[in-house]
Structures are given as structure tokens and as C-alpha cells.
Amino acid sequence: MSQRAKVTSVVLLLVVWCLSVLTSTSRAAISAEELRKIEDAAPSKSTAAPKAPRKLLVFNRCEGFKHSSIPYGAKAIEIMGRKTGAYEAVISDDMSVFKPENLKQFDAICLNNTTRLKFDGPALRQSLMNFVKSGKGIVGIHAATDNFYEWPEAAEMMGGLFDGHPWRSNGTWAVQIDDPQHPLTAAFKGEGFKINEEIYRIKAPYSRDKLRVLVSLDMTDKTNLGVKDLKLTDKDIPISWLRSYGKGRIFYCSFGHNHHIFWNPAILQHYLDGIQFAIGDLKADATPSIEKALGAVASYKYGQSRRPLTEIVEFIGTLHKSPQKVKEFEERLVKLLRSDTTPDGKQFICRQLSLIGTEYSVPTLEAMLTEKATSQIEPSDMARYALERIPSPAVDMALRNALGQTGGKAKVGIINSLGQRRDTKSVKVLRKLIYDRDKDVAGAAVAALGKIAGPKATKALDKARNKTTGNLRLAVLDAYLQCADELRSQGNNSAALAIYNQMYKRGEAEVIRIAALRGILIASEDKAGDIIIDVLKGTDQAMQSVAIGLLKEISAAKIIEAVTEEMANLSVSGQVQVLSALADSKDAAALPAVIRATKAENGAIRTAAFRVLGTLGGPANVELLAGVAASKDDMSKTAAESLDRLSAEGVDAAMLKYARKADAKVRVVLIRSLATRQYVNAVPTLLESAEDQDSSIRKESLKALGALAYENALPAMVNLLLKAQTSTEQSAAEKAVLATCKRAKDGDRRTQILLDALPGASVGARASLLRLLGQFGGQKPLEVLRAAVKDDNEDIQYAAIRTLANDWPGTEPAAMLIELAQSSPKETHRVLALRGYIRMIGLVKEISADEKLKMYKAAMSAASRPDEKKLILADIPSVKTVETLNLVEPYLLDEAVKNEAKVAYMALALALKEKHPKQADAAIARIEQISKTKSAVVRAGRETVISPTEGIITPPLKIIYGEDGTAYMVVPTKGASLKQGQKGGRAVFSFSTAKKGTLALEFHINCPSNEDDSWYIKLDENRYINWNDTVTKGWQWRKFPEEYSVAKGTHILVIDQREDGAMMGKIKLTLK
């Protein structure tokens, strides 16, 4: 073909391709508006000047999913080329364009969201490979990784394959710049960003070891981690990368699903730079990320960014499934360890080798064991960090080899490692080192022998017992003990015993003898009992403690018997210890001795004995415990507690039985205990005893019924109420009935039982029944109570008003209550009714603010005492209207309630600030005027300090003056922590800002512990911040974590109690 003919055919071909593109774009129809956006967003100048006229093939074919963004991508690429002159875009979706003769005119190919491309036959494949390998480029947009599943070589070339997109196109995701210094990320100015886009998960052949990753998903971001299909392995989600391939260059970026990507200026710039790289005009380093990070490790020093190290740690995490790759990477790390890497870098490498190192690493690490330090990091420490964890005999050999060539700390470390690894082969050397002149080496050798144990080490340590002194000898004994334990754990008790017995000898240190005795007792099995007895017969209290401590583990009846026989001869603390051990042994054989001990003279022994009785005792001990519990004995409380705890079979029944015949005091004790023990079967008996002639039994029975009875016992219990002889008994019966009523499941039946009892009841009983009816609501009870308010009897009137006001669950009686509050002739009735009315305003639902305010107005005008006014003022800020402000205003001057009024006023001002700024500001000004304070004005660039005394403080928060006279506020400590919104102390401050800006807060605080170091803090209408974990050393200034952008004008700062004991002094405000 002549030159001319060739050109013509290309032109013809272009016409055909272009036509096919035109048809597809016309279908998708980019609007004029969108086109203008793309045009505007496209860079006007390319980063590099093209070295020659460049031609870029934009290929759009899809065999799989077809993205609607394809025409947008094509258009953007085309426009960028035209606008900057970086290249000329030629658009096609015809596979024949990949024929060598067609391809050769291009400098690079852009796979524009192509999917599942079919390169059938070796010719086309070869053509594409030759194209790239010869030094040309490929650019991939979004689905460009969704292609070469059946062509591994091409997948390798692209750098990865699509593996789902858990980050959906309608989400907004945080993106990080992995390589902020790289020329191809210049568009992002080094800053991560959030973007609404579909993000791909990429799978193998993706590897940071082959690619230079530029941008990826920020996997520390909560939203990114919150997606539904997240996998445990989703740690590295790359978005864009470059690589070299043969002599060619690849650039890929997974942005390009959503249309707006193509009018995002930074992303377009990123693409343009990538295209220029692929074409060969823009020089960019394609060293793979991992290689670069390894370079950073080689020169790493403490204080530098840890990012490259993190990248390597994360990369190693991805290799897990391929042992071969782990091995290869180990080799590279070892190579770096051999080079002139910094000590800090080498230490990092050793940490990695501690996890993935194998025999391969050992020689290099071995060499480090004997290396001289060039910094404060000892090479041998570093090497051991890796070696100790590597499971190979080569490590032990390396450590042994290094022993002879080292001294001092390095040698000590190596010995320690041999001990940790329990290397039996090192015993030969270590046993000599016990006598090393260097005390530290000797100590290390001894400790290591103890860890290694086994016959040879044991023998060496045995010898050393007589050849060492002082601390070293103690260390030898400790190691020797470990050898004995090892023998015991292998089942060789007799050999272990021989050692323990050697060390138990008198004259050895007490610590060692204690350990030895424990060993003896555990290894002696059936003979342990005799030994314990022997020890108890002796006089050594420390050894007695050990023997007693082990009693619970060896509880044969014979021993218990023998021990209890010896018990009386022991010291007081010894006896108490024995009793405690008997409780733990759970052996009832000890009971007789325990009962004996309850009669001891010493109080501590008796206390212990009575407690043990609660654990070991059974039905047979009920009489004793109940008798003592009912007596005036010192032990009565302890005995009562033990009675409650008795857990053997039949205890409850025995108690019930005994409760029928015992004398009155004992019966009271038993009834109380049955209630504590929740013995429901006692109810019929209790109903009887509630009518006993003894009043204390009647009272206790009623109490127990309240704790145990269910509604089927209710009629009988109401009957008891009716029959009650005294007012105290009546109120006891009422309490019991109330408790049982609350447990009742059938509310109607409950009400009926109470109503049925009314006719004929005495005045006292009627009052009780009315109070009970008032608890649960209902139409009939309401009628009864309404009538009772007008009853002739004053007690009945009072009971009815009181229960309606205090207990009634609904708001039905509200109108009646306000009427009573206004006009009842009796002050007590007026006060009760008013309080009830105020309570009900809070309960009313679905009511307009006006209506509610009207109710508060009525309450206020009926209130004659400060107490009720305070109640109203506390609740009234829930009606957030300007009118409420007016209602509160006069009370600012009411001496008796002014503080409550101020808080209410301030709270209202705060609530109204947004909708009624003028009135809110006026309200704040009014408070300042009344309080004769001027609220602080915060000016830009100057610190303003306010003191707690300038705020409105409500209890339990209070102002305290420190030694130097400075005021601070605190809630006195009870150890409580409040939930947000729970009623507690509050401090309210107002101030104004001279202009708009950012407000920073600092608090002078004193928080002695982590149980008194928090507040809920809120500025204006912002959310409450739970400011916690601010423990200080005395008084310190602490910055508040939140900063606020504020408008010019007044602001309100609210500080609510959280943990008491937290002290707060001055507050510093800075406007920026």
C-alpha cells in the first residue's frame, strides 16, 4: 500500500468508528448544560508539553455491563485533548482497531469503561501486547479492570481485576492520597476528599508490589467500613495506580461510574496527567509502592512518618494465603537487614521477621547477635525479638553459637531467649554459666535452667543449691521449684516430692518453704491430709496458712475430721482460716466442728463459724440459727444472714414447720427469712399468722405477704386490711396489699376486689382502700374518689385529694384539682391540690403551648407559697413562647424565688434565641440588669475569662472558694454519674461576641480521678457534648474539644452535672 492509500484507509476507518460512536452518544444524550460543565472543568493546559503530536485511541466497547457514563468519559477525554493540545482523541468500539496496522498510529489506548472485551485469537492479543511492550501506553477508566478474566497476561498488565463494589454509586466515600508527592496526584494537592461514586474492590493480580498506588479508599473512615458487603479482607481498596509494563506504561483509575466524575476538575486533571504519562510525555516514577516503602524503611528514623512502615505491615497481611510470596518477601527483608539500613529501620524489619521469619532469616539474625551497636538499639535485642518467635531448631543453634562470642547484656539476652525457647541442648553450657563471674549472666543461666527443666537442668540446679549464696541462691531455688513442678506435671510425683522436701527444710527462706509445702501437699495426694495435720500440730503460722489454704482442694472426710480436731489448738487467725477453708470445701462432715466453733469465746471465730454454717448447714441447723438470730447475742445479725443463705434441700420446709411452734421472737425471724428467701409456698401459712394474737408476728407476716403473695391471695389480704386493729397495722396491711396489687396481672379484678371492700369499711380502712384505688386509675375508682373528696369525713377527704394529687396516673382530675387549689377552705387541701395540678400539667399530652401556658398561669395565680412557685418555675421552660418569658418576668424580682426564675428565664431565652433573637437578647439584658452584672463581651483575638460566680448556679452544684479565694463549682462527691437530661446541678452563663467567628473554650478544672472528670456542656442550640476523661493533676487548663462558629451577639453556655466531684473554675473564651 502506498503511503497515500494507507492514510486514506485510516481516514475511512475513522469515519466508520466515529459514526458508531455518534450513534451511541446520541442515545445517551449529554445535555448542553452537562457539556458546558465538562468543557469548563477540563484543564486548559497540560502539565507536560507534548513532545510530538499525539494520538489517543478511546475505546468504548462493552461485552458485559454497559455504563451510561461512557459517552461522558469519551467526551471529557476528547475535550481535554482538544483544549490542551496534549493529544488528539480518536473514538472507536470496533475490535479491528487492535490490528497491528491500525494500532500503530496511536501513542496510547484509553479503555473507557470497556467490559468483558473479547480478544479472540492470538493475533489481536499479540498486537495489543506488542503495542504496550514496545513502549506505548494504556489508560483505564473505571470498568477497564472488568475485562481480562480469561487472559491473565492482560489482567496482569492492567494491574488488577474487578471484584464487586460494596461502595455503591449512591454513597459518598472518603478517599485518601497514598502518594501525595507523586506528580500524578498533583491534582489533589495532597489532600484526601469525599466523593459520591461507585468504588471497586480489586482482586489479584493486583499487588502493591507491582503497582504504584496513588489513590485509595480511606479504610479508617467509619462510613467506608460501614458498608453491608464488607469482607474481613477489605483492607486495601486501590482507586488509581500506574505501572510500567515492558517498555510501556499503564495508568488506571476507578473513578468514572457517576456522570459528574467527568466534570470534576481535580479528577479530570488526574486523568489528563495519567494520559500524558501513558503517552510518554509526563515523566512519573512507577516504582511499585512496596519497593518505595522498603526504600523508606532503609532510611527510617524514629520521629519520621510511620506510613511506609504501615504500608509494609498491611502488605504482609495480604500475603498470608501464599506461603511462597511470604517467603519471597522475607528474603527481601533479610536483604535489607544486611544492607546499611538504619538501626531504627532494622528494628522494624526484625518485628516483621518475628511474624514471618523462617530458617532463611536465621543466619542474618545470628550475625546480629554478636554485632556491635552503632546506636542505642542493641542489634542482639533486635535479632532476638525475631528469633524468639521463629519456630526452628536453627534458632536454638544460632543462639547457642552466639553464647560463647558475647558478654554482658547481649549474653544475658541470649541466655534469656534460650530459656524462653526451653532449649534442652543449651543445658550443657548454661550449667557452667551458673558460676560465671558476671552475676547477671549467672542469674540468667539459672532462670533459663528453671524454664528448661528436665533431668539435666534439675541436676545442675540441685548441685548449685550448695554452691551459691544470697540472691543467686534464691534464684536457683526458684528455678529448682520449677523443675519440680515440671516433674509433677509429667506425673512423676515421687521425684517432685523429693525436691519439694529438700526445699521445705527448716532454715530455707519462708517464701521457698511455702512454695515447697504447697508442692508437697499437691504431690502427696492421699497423704496430704496427714501432712496437713502435722503442720497444724506445729507452731509455724505461715506454714499453717498454706496447709489450710489447700484444705478446700483436699476434702476427704478423714482430713476434715482430723483438721477440726486440731482446730482448737490454732491461733485465732488460724482458726478463722480453717473455717473459711471448710466453707470452701463444701464438706458437711465439718459441721459438728463448725457448730462447736459457734460456741467459741473469741468473736472472730464465732463470726466465721456462723457464716460457715450458712454455707454448710441444712434443715437441722435452722433452729440454732433462728434462735441466735432472734436473741440479743452479738452474732444475731450474722446468724440471720446465714439463715437467709442456707441452701440445702428441705430448708424452707423446715423453717415453715418450725415457724408454727417456735416462740414469738423466733417466729418473727423465720417469717422475715422466708420472705427474703422468696419461699412462695409460705403464703397460706402467712395468711394465718397475719391474724396471730402476737402483734409482732402479725406485722412481720403482713410484710412477708407483701413480698411473696400473688393476686389470688388479694381478697384475703384486703380482708386483713379491714380487720386491722391499729393504725400501724393498717398501714402495714395497706403496704402489703399495694405490693401484691402491683404484681396483679388482671387489673379489673384487682379494682373490683378493692371496690367490693369499701362498703362497711371503717374510716381508716376506707382511706387505705381509696389510696390503693388511686394508684391504678380507671373510671369507677375516679368516680369513687371524686365523691370521696366531698365526703363528710375529713380523713376521707384528705385521703382522696392526696391520692388524686400524688398518685393518679392520668390527668382526668386536673380541673377538679385547680378548683380545689383556688377555693378549698383548707390550706393543706389547697397545697396538695395545687401540687397535683402542677404534676398533671407535665403529664398532659397533645396540648397547644397556649393551653399549657394557661394552665401554668392558673397554677401560678393559685400559688401562695414559694415552694409551689419554684415547682412551676422549674417546669415552665417546657413552654417555649415569648409569652412564657412575660409570665416569668415579674418573679425575677421575687426575693423568695428569684434564682429559680432566673434559671427559667435563661433557659427560655436560650430556647427562643433562634426564632425570637430580639426577645431572647432582651431577656438576657434584663437578667444582667437585675443581677447588676454585665455579661462578658468576647472580642476577636483576645481571651475573655469568666468566673463561676458570674453564672446562675442551681443545686446540687455549688460555688466553693478555694484557699486562694478563687471560686470554683462542684457537686460534692457521692460517686454518682448522671445520664444526660437527668435532673442535676446546672450552671448557665451568658456572654456576647463582638463579631462572628470561631469560638474556642478552655476550662480551668481539677479532676482528681476518672470517676470525677466529666460534664455535659452545650453552647446555644448545639448538641450537648459529654466532656469526659479529663483527669488532671490539680488545677489545669484544658481545651474543650469542640470549637463553634458563632454569630455576633449573645450566647448561652450551659454546663450540666455529670460526674460529681469534678471541679470547674474559670472559663476562657477565645474568638478567632
Add this chain to the structure above:
Amino acid sequence: MKTRQHITRRSFLKTTTGVVAGVTGFPYVIASSALGKSGSVAPSNRIVMGAIGVGPQGRGVMRQFLHERDAQVVAVCDVKRPAREEAQKQVNNYYGKKVCAGYNDFLELLARDDIDAVSIASQDHWHVLHAVEAARAGKDMYVEKPLGVSVEQEQVLRRTINEYGRVFQFGTQQRSSRNFRFACELVLNGRIGRLHTIKVGVPGGRYSQSYPPMPVPDWIDYERWLGPAPWAAYTENRVINQYWWHTSDYTLGFISGWGVHHVDIGQWGNGSELSGPVEVEGTAVFPRDGLCDCAVNWDVNLKYDNGVTMNFTDNTKNKQGALFEGSEGWVFVNRGRIDAHPKSLLAEQIGPNEINLPVSNHHQRNLLDCIKTRSKTVCPIEVAVRSNAICHLSDIAIRLGRRLRWNPEKEEFIGDVEANRMLKRAMRSPWRL
């Protein structure tokens, strides 16, 4: 009328290693007054104490001991001079005379024969070293949580404590609080039906910057501060401002620092306090740069062979505290409150024939009482190792990013060499266990 019936989990407990403390029968502590004359304690009956690690937390724990009449603090140890001096001042002021010695070297404090017990609140990576040496010196001890920085360390401590017969209290003081105990009793006694899920939430970790190396100031013995940890260049933030609470050479971060508190409650209520899960997997966010390198957020599932799953997260997911969910209700408990569904559970009583957990209402007091009776505390070493192990398992699983199987009997991972390698950490010379 019938006795109230509840589904009881006893049968389950019997078949597992279960709640050992729960079935011991001496729930009421012996008051100190029972052993000496009430009010004053003869000097010979006082428990003489030393405190190792006396920063703000260590001094807080020490304060609790100071207030107990039968304990007497005579020595403190810290490698930070200001903390040491502050603690000495605190003790001297309390007793009104100069009685408190200060040490930089903990071995000197432990060598004192007059000291019976120690309170240890050093950095996490020192806890076990201090505790093991204390046991060898024959001291009983209170050890601040978390326990150690590797499972292996903690196993060594458990062995040493038992070998020397020492009384040990772990600093998970929630066990000495009525609400936590009651919540666990409700669960153990089947009041929420069959337990299936435990949701644990605790505060998460923190981010930091990288800080340039600085000369070591004279108020700290930095060499000792680092101790067994790999050498690292000094920078102020490495040793102050609580950054070391989140730097992996010195801790596991809040996954154990805070985590062990509520995880321990989870174990208690699950009846698995002497055992552990059989499977663990989870996700987490780690800082990619800066000094702090422990998990900031995490979401870990631990499965037990009784079918229960513990979901352990930072408190951006689960509410701070422990939530037990069963087939018939739930119980939630944290330091501020206890809640349940149905609400009526909160008013229930645990009967004498049910599982009653040991009663302690003061964590330090409980140690002192147990020292006297030579009994197990409310959180003994066996339990401490198991609760802390949950934190280690979680940390290892999120660092490796894969599901791991755990053998609670052998205390090792099944079929994962790398995970098993992470159960131990080498120490810088000359330190060893």
C-alpha cells in the same frame, strides 16, 4: 401455689469449667474488725504495703488502701521522680509523719521483708514483670488492669502466683459493685432465658502525630521506663499525656485497657470465666501514622462452644457496658446504671438455692480480707488471665484480619502458626520473666 420457676443454666455450668468463684461458699467477707479489735488494728495485724507505679491511677488505687485501717503503706516506687515524690507526699500527709520510702528500682522495694503486699499500677508492659518478681518475693498483690502485653506473660504470672501461694486481686473493680454482680446473677440464673449474645462496648483508641526525638530529661529513668520494650527514641509524648495507653510496645490499647473491664463482666455472666471462646474474628481501624498504633475502632465476634456470641466493640457501635441478650429478656449494666427487660427483673431476688456470686463491695478491701483468710479474691489470677486473653485474642484477630480458632483448654490457636507466634513477645535484655 408453686415456687417460682426459672430456667436455670446450672446444668450448663456443671458441664463446663464454669464459675468457680460462683460456687464457693463464703460470700461474706470477714470484716477487718473481726480479726483485730474493732476501730484500731494492732500494728502486728496490719498488712504492710508498697505501691509500684504511682502515677495518677496508681495513687488512686493506693488511696483506697490508705483508707483501710488494717493496711499501712510504707513505700512507693516509680521511675518518674515527680510521680514518686507526689505519692510519698500523699502517704506522709495521710499518716501525718514521714514514713514513706521512695524507690526507683522495684527490686529494692520488693527486697524489703517488712512489706506483705504490693499494689502494682505501672505501665502495662511492666505489670507482669513487677507481679512475677513480687510473687517470688512472697508478696500478695493488687495488679491494675490490663494484665500483660502477651498471653505467655500472663500464663507465667498465673503459674508463679500458684507456685508461691500468693493472694492476687486483679484491678477489674467492677466485680466489687452490686450492679455488675446482680446483672451476672440474673443471667446465670436464667432470668433472661437462654443467653445467646453478649454485647460489650468500651471507649476506643486515639490518633496522634509523629513526634521528633528529644533529649531525655532528668526527671525520668527512661531506660527503666522502656524496660523490656524495644528501644525507642525518647520524645515527651511517648511517656506523658497517656499516649502510651495506645502505643503497642507498651499495651494493647483500649481494647484491653478499657476492654477487659466489661469483657470480664461478659465472662462472669456467661459462666465462662475459667474458659474462653473457641472462635474469634473481627475488623478494626488502626492509625496508619503517628506514635499511637493500637486499634481505634474495632468490631470483634467471639464465639463460645455453648452457642453464645460476644460482640466486643468500641463504644461507637455497642453502648458502653455489657448487654446480655437472652431468649426471654435482656440485662444491661455499666458503671452508671443497670437496666433490664422486663423491668421487673431489677426487683428480683436471687434465692439461696440459686447461683450466688461472691459478694465484694470494695475491691481493695476484698484483697485485704482474702490475704487474711488466704482465700481467692473476687477476681483471682485464673479469672484475670482468661478475661485478659479475650482482649489478646481480639487484638490478634484484627491485626491478622482473619478468623481464628482457639483452644481454650490448651490456650493456643488451632492451625495458625502466625497467630500463635503473637501470643508471646521477646524482652529487651536484661529483662526476663
